Amino acid sequence: MTILTETKDGPLVLSPDQVEELGRALDDLRARIVADLGDSDREYIYSIIKAQRGFEIAGRSLMYLGFLPPFWLAAVAALSVSKILDNMEIGHNVMHGQYDWMRERGLNSREFEWDTVCPADQWKHSHNYLHHTYTNIHGMDRDIGYGILRMDESQKWNPLRLGQPLYAFGLMVLFEWGVMGHDLEVENIIRGKRSWSDIKKLVKGQWRKAGRQVLKDYVVFPALTGPLFVSTLAGNVTANLVRNLWAFSIIFCGHFPTGVQTFTEAETAEETRGEWYVRQMLGSANITGSKLFHIMSGNLSHQIEHHLFPDLPANRYPQLAPEVRELCEKYGLPYNTGSLGQQVGSVWMKIFKLALPPFLVGKESTPGVIVMRQQVVSSDLQAVASGNTTEVGV
Amino acid sequence: MVGLIDLVQTLTTPHPLDRYLELVRPTLTARELRAEITHVRRSVPGSVTLTLRPTRQWRGHAAGQYVQIGVVIDGIRHIRCYSPVNPEGRRDRHIQLTVKAHPGGLVSQYLYRNAVPGMVVSLEPAAGVFRLPEPRPERVLLISGGSGITPVLSMLRTLAEEGYPGELAFLHYAKSPEAVPHRAELEVIAQANKNFRIEMRHPGDGSGYFDYDQLERVAPWFADGETYVCGPQGLMAAVRKIFEAEQLSDRLHAEEFTLATTPVDADEAFGTVSFSASGKNAENNGAVLLEQAEAAGLTPEYGCRMGICFSCTAVRRTGCTRNVRTGETNSDPDQPIQLCINAPVGDVEIDI
Numbered sequence: 217m218t219i220l221t222e223t224k225d226g227p228l229v230l231s232p233d234q235v236e237e238l239g240r241a242l243d244d245l246r247a248r249i250v251a252d253l254g255d256s257d258r259e260y261i262y263s264i265i266k267a268q269r270g271f272e273i274a275g276r277s278l279m280y281l282g283f284l285p286p287f288w289l290a291a292v293a294a295l296s297v298s299k300i301l302d303n304m305e306i307g308h309n310v311m312h313g314q315y316d317w318m319r320e321r322g323l324n325s326r327e328f329e330w331d332t333v334c335p336a337d338q339w340k341h342s343h344n345y346l347h348h349t350y351t352n353i354h355g356m357d358r359d360i361g362y363g364i365l366r367m368d369e370s371q372k373w374n375p376l377r378l379g380q381p382l383y384a385f386g387l388m389v390l391f392e393w394g395v396m397g398h399d400l401e402v403e404n405i406i407r408g409k410r411s412w413s414d415i416k417k418l419v420k421g422q423w424r425k426a427g428r429q430v431l432k433d434y435v436v437f438p439a440l441t442g443p444l445f446v447s448t449l450a451g452n453v454t455a456n457l458v459r460n461l462w463a464f465s466i467i468f469c470g471h472f473p474t475g476v477q478t479f480t481e482a483e484t485a486e487e488t489r490g491e492w493y494v495r496q497m498l499g500s501a502n503i504t505g506s507k508l509f510h511i512m513s514g515n516l517s518h519q520i521e522h523h524l525f526p527d528l529p530a531n532r533y534p535q536l537a538p539e540v541r542e543l544c545e546k547y548g549l550p551y552n553t554g555s556l557g558q559q560v561g562s563v564w565m566k567i568f569k570l571a572l573p574p575f576l577v578g579k580e581s582t583p584g585v586i587v588m589r590q591q592v593v594s595s596d597l598q599a600v601a602s603g604n605t606t607e608v609g610v
Numbered sequence: 611m612v613g614l615i616d617l618v619q620t621l622t623t624p625h626p627l628d629r630y631l632e633l634v635r636p637t638l639t640a641r642e643l644r645a646e647i648t649h650v651r652r653s654v655p656g657s658v659t660l661t662l663r664p665t666r667q668w669r670g671h672a673a674g675q676y677v678q679i680g681v682v683i684d685g686i687r688h689i690r691c692y693s694p695v696n697p698e699g700r701r702d703r704h705i706q707l708t709v710k711a712h713p714g715g716l717v718s719q720y721l722y723r724n725a726v727p728g729m730v731v732s733l734e735p736a737a738g739v740f741r742l743p744e745p746r747p748e749r750v751l752l753i754s755g756g757s758g759i760t761p762v763l764s765m766l767r768t769l770a771e772e773g774y775p776g777e778l779a780f781l782h783y784a785k786s787p788e789a790v791p792h793r794a795e796l797e798v799i800a801q802a803n804k805n806f807r808i809e810m811r812h813p814g815d816g817s818g819y820f821d822y823d824q825l826e827r828v829a830p831w832f833a834d835g836e837t838y839v840c841g842p843q844g845l846m847a848a849v850r851k852i853f854e855a856e857q858l859s860d861r862l863h864a865e866e867f868t869l870a871t872t873p874v875d876a877d878e879a880f881g882t883v884s885f886s887a888s889g890k891n892a893e894n895n896g897a898v899l900l901e902q903a904e905a906a907g908l909t910p911e912y913g914c915r916m917g918i919c920f921s922c923t924a925v926r927r928t929g930c931t932r933n934v935r936t937g938e939t940n941s942d943p944d945q946p947i948q949l950c951i952n953a954p955v956g957d958v959e960i961d962i
Binding site: 243247250253254255256257258262265266269312313316317318319320321322324325326329330331340341344345346348349425428429431432436437489492526527 | 620621623624625626628629630632633642680682684685686687688689913914916917918919920921923935936945946948
């Protein structure tokens with residue numbers, strides 16, 4: 217891992233006071249946005265929903281002209297856009313509770329379902345709770361490699377890792393099914409850490425949700441186009457695939473590009489709110505792009521802002537970003553961002569590199585930022601200075 | 611119809627059909643009940659009478675019942691209860707609401723100022739046990755105060771339309787004659803029905819507060835009739851006291867009429883937290899609701915315990931809670947809240 221912030225004298229060190237000060241600044245920023253939420257946010261999300269529904273209806277209708285290749289392509293494009301908007305700017309964000317304040321039945325995190333095979337409640341457990349609470353903590357955040365990939369040097373290498381680029385490619389193509397299976401923690405079942413009876417209920421829920429999705433996309437809509445059954449089926453499969461490729465790419469850019477830090481359980485035990493904020497910043501990465509690009513990525517191109525404020529409406533992230541960046545600069549923290557090409561390239565580079573045994577690629581991991589922790593400051597300043605067991609960020 | 615909706619919903623899965631239809635027109639819904647405001651009348655100072663045309667799912671109301679309507683203010687949907695004032699069982703399927711603009715009442719003020727024909731509100735089916743029984747009692751006494759007039763007005767109008775043959779007395783308390791909504795109609799009803807006795811009282815002008823003498827004068831037969839009362843706390847208490855003393859409590863039917871109030875000091879811990887789904891109660895100790903629930907032996911679902919993951923969201927039925935992160939208090943009934951970052955302020959009922 218390259219170090220972005222290392223100074224001439226070694227990694228940047230943040231004192232507990234600095235961390236808490238930063239935390240308070242972020243709390244203030246949050247409070248300002250919360251106080252400002254209102255009609256414009258409501259109009260925004262409904263305009264996105266309208267656009268999504270429009271693309272969906274257009275896509276489903278154009279399939280009736282699917283025997284003409286340009287129309288088939290247009291149908292697939294419209295349906296892909298619809299699914300991407302549904303999953304990213306609408307589903308992901310609504311299920312984070314970003315629009316719960318509107319008290320609108322159709323936009324409530326408890327009731328919302330999205331157009332993908334993973335049931336909302338299971339995703340909310342693995343994502344909203346596990347991933348967002350324990351972001352980038354080894355052994356806690358299952359998004360580090362999703363149980364099948366080695367995305368950090370501290371994960372052990374074994375010969376099976378050589379196939380990693382293939383696994384990653386497979387995950388990308390079948391991404392919605394990967395997301396669905398995520399909460400099952402199949403690798404923990406294989407290791408004997410989890411029993412089949414633990415997942416019975418999850419499988420049942422998946423069967424129901426995925427069944428309905430499959431019925432709709434691969435049976436009912438194709439059948440409704442009569443003689444064009446195969447053409448429509450192929451179109452729907454393609455639209456789901458396009459969504460998978462796109463979602464995978466955007467999501468992998470969130471935490472795996474070069475410069476993102478990971479943490480251990482010991483380092484992050486008993487975190488203060490300020491420390492939690494700093495971990496979110498160090499563990500996330502943004503993607504630069506146009507307004508349309510941000511919408512199509514569900515504003516996960518503002519992954520840093522999303523991780524600091526997962527329950528603030530995503531359309532506010534672009535507005536928050538300059539202030540977050542300013543705070544990073546003020547404290548010397550990295551603000552990891554780059555173009556889509558850069559970030560995707562960096563992610564795949566890592567996938568390939570970490571597939572290889574460590575002796576071939578060498579070890580690069582050194583902390584970029586060390587966070588001094590309150591409990592050690594009073595008792596053992598010496599240990600902090602020497603960077604022993606007392607810092608976060610190794 | 612239901613079968614057809616299910617079939618179409620296979621195509622719109624995972625979203626309910628209404629999530630598509632409402633974008634075309636807010637009143638075009640397959641399942642959800644809504645209503646469009648068709649007439650707005652501001653004849654009485656400080657109150658507004660709305661006529662609403664509900665969507666086809668509306669099943670009508672019984673006189674005395676209430677409906678919940680939801681209006682969007684600053685992007686947020688606020689739900690409030692109002693009793694329709696129109697008689698029950700009319701064929702035109704309209705609802706008439708008379709809304710008094712309470713000082714500090716967010717929704718009532720909003721409707722008073724902004725309601726216009728064409729505005730669409732969300733609506734819940736009529737509910738409540740405060741209603742005229744079938745068959746009708748032989749004698750009916752209606753008592754109301756202030757905006758508590760709405761459910762009993764519906765009862766009065768229903769009985770008038772039905773040509774109710776029994777004895778009826780209606781006693782209403784208001785600040786002034788001008789503050790009584792539908793006054794002209796009350797006079798028409800009084801003239802058309804010789805068996806109806808309708809009396810207005812304006813305690814401020816010296817016509818006196820409710821007491822036994824007034825009761826005796828207006829409805830000397832009250833012990834044989836059924837009495838329906840709705841109004842401010844003071845009036846309700848006075849009526850209840852007399853009926854209790856006369857051992858007639860089972861002949862008294864009351865509709866609570868309270869305004870949600872926010873306690874002055876939100877940091878002070880007092881009152882009772884009741885976990886309604888599990889039937890447990892606990893003394894409010896000031897901690898966040900998740901901790902209080904766990905201390906009471908409950909195991910509500912939770913996740914991050916810091917307000918980010920929404921795993922512990924549960925519905926606050928009644929009472930006021932304080933968001934410990936923002937310090938904001940809220941006391942709207944039936945609202946989902948995050949248990950891990952909300953502490954009760956006084957009595958709170960949580961649905962876990």
